[in-house]
Amino acid sequence: MxxxxxxxxxxxxxxxxxxxxxxxxxxxxxxxxxxxxxxxxxxxxxxxxxxxxxxxxxxxxxxxxxxxxxxxxxxxxxxxxxxxxxxxxxxxxxxxxxxxxxxxxxxADPDFSARFSATSRTYRYAIWNDRSLNPLLSRHAWHLGPPLDVDAMNEAALDLLGDHDFSSFCRKPKPGPGYYEPSMKRTLQLAQWTREPWHDLNPSPLLRFEVTATSFCHQMVRSIVGTLVDVGFGRLTADSMPAILAEHHRNAAGQVAPPHGLTFHGVSFLGTRWDARA
CATH class of the missing domain: 3.30.70.580 (Pseudouridine synthase I, catalytic domain, N-terminal subdomain)
Structure with missing residues (x-):
């Protein structure tokens, strides 16, 4: 048409x-x-x-x-x-x-919208976890020298799955005059760290975090990554996520990861939008 x-x-x-x-x-x-x-x-x-x-x-x-x-x-x-x-x-x-x-x-169909037809979005975050910088990834991965405890990071990430108010991980926009404060409730469907193969290096220094949700609020992924990195360094315990979520305040979470390690990986248009009922 x-x-x-x-x-x-x-x-x-x-x-x-x-x-x-x-x-x-x-x-x-x-x-x-x-x-x-x-x-x-x-x-x-x-x-x-x-x-x-x-x-x-x-x-x-x-x-x-x-x-x-x-x-x-x-x-x-x-x-x-x-x-x-x-x-x-x-x-x-x-x-x-x-x-x-x-x-x-x-x-595309006349009523297709890249924004409003989307049912979920996936991001990936890359970390080069080695004492030596990898110049081939310097524009696309966060370089962290000390070893991270990936098992603890994955254990902590499990508590983020499902429906939560992610105010502790989001930069809240200021509502305009006469508007309500927007909801920070989101549904996380996947949150997992893996080691990506890197030639003959074992274990691989290239860590990849993949996260899928119905939608994301501002700086949510980078805040989650930074907080899980704090877990990986032992600054936070693996069981600290429920308490951080319950605070509903950005100061409760950890650092914000730098932007260059983050990639908007993909979008799904299958199923029903998370806010279709509303």
Missing amino acids: TEPGVLGRELRNVRLLVAYDGTDFRGFAQSDGVRTIMGVLTEAVARITRMPAESLELVGSGRTDAGVHGWGQVVNGLIPADTDLHRLTASINALLRPEVSVRGPEW
């Missing part, structure tokens, strides 16, 4: 799978005066499709902070229905390489 468009051109909903290195960007969401992923992507799509940039409204499945990367970010929006999607993808990648890459372009 198509919709009436600008300058008499019919428009159709497109869905793009986007990967990016967020090191030199001021986050994902478009913002005036700063370089963002959505900003450069919107400019590229507008240029290639010959649409006015101000009329092109692209929607992402999730926001990422400055320095955070993306592998499975999904973006949708209305573009001319006669667009060759493979040519569009090749042209975007030529303009934005090597920092941004689009793959898996396809036409």
